[in-house]
Amino acid sequence: MQETMETLAKLEALLAERKNADPDTSYVAKLYAKGAKKIAQKVGEEAVETAMAVASDDNRELVKESADLLFHLMVLLEARGLTLADVVAELARREGLSGLAEKANRPD
Numbered sequence: 640m641q642e643t644m645e646t647l648a649k650l651e652a653l654l655a656e657r658k659n660a661d662p663d664t665s666y667v668a669k670l671y672a673k674g675a676k677k678i679a680q681k682v683g684e685e686a687v688e689t690a691m692a693v694a695s696d697d698n699r700e701l702v703k704e705s706a707d708l709l710f711h712l713m714v715l716l717e718a719r720g721l722t723l724a725d726v727v728a729e730l731a732r733r734e735g736l737s738g739l740a741e742k743a744n745r746p747d
């Protein structure tokens with residue numbers, strides 16, 4: 640788990656650095672130069688490829704396509720000045736909400 644978080648943090652730092660890179664030498668800088676709407680389109684394509692990988696019944700392919708999807712989603716978030724921490728904070732908020740909902744459904 641810690642290794643997962645470290646890898647994501649390193650990638651996020653690299654994506655932030657690439658905001659100042661030359662689009663001719665960096666794929667990520669090229670994506671930033673195209674703008675958030677184009678990056679979002681790429682996220683959509685990768686999401687479709689991820690879904691299609693399920694049909695192939697090949698988990699290795701599913702992992703590869705999921706990596707492409709997560710990577711492009713992180714680039715999109717960075718392009719909009721957001722981070723994975725913002726997304727995780729939303730998930731944590733929902734967990735809090737479901738905790739409240741469970742309490743509300745519990746008879747006293």
Ligand SMILES: N=c1c2ncn([C@@H]3O[C@H](COP(=O)(O)OP(=O)(O)OP(=O)(O)O)[C@@H](O)[C@H]3O)c2ncn1[C@@H]1O[C@H](COP(=O)(O)O)[C@@H](O)[C@H]1O
Binds near residue numbers: 653657664668707
């Ligand atoms: N994790 C990735 C990563 N995953 C996927 N990709 C690229 O995402 C693209 C995947 O899109 P496709 O499969 O559709 O391939 P494509 O047809 O070439 O893409 P398009 O021309 O359609 O955009 C490929 O070009 C991959 O090389 C990535 N490119 C970069 N990274 C990371 O980002 C870092 C910075 O990259 P640069 O900005 O290139 O230095 C790298 O060190 C890596 O850690």
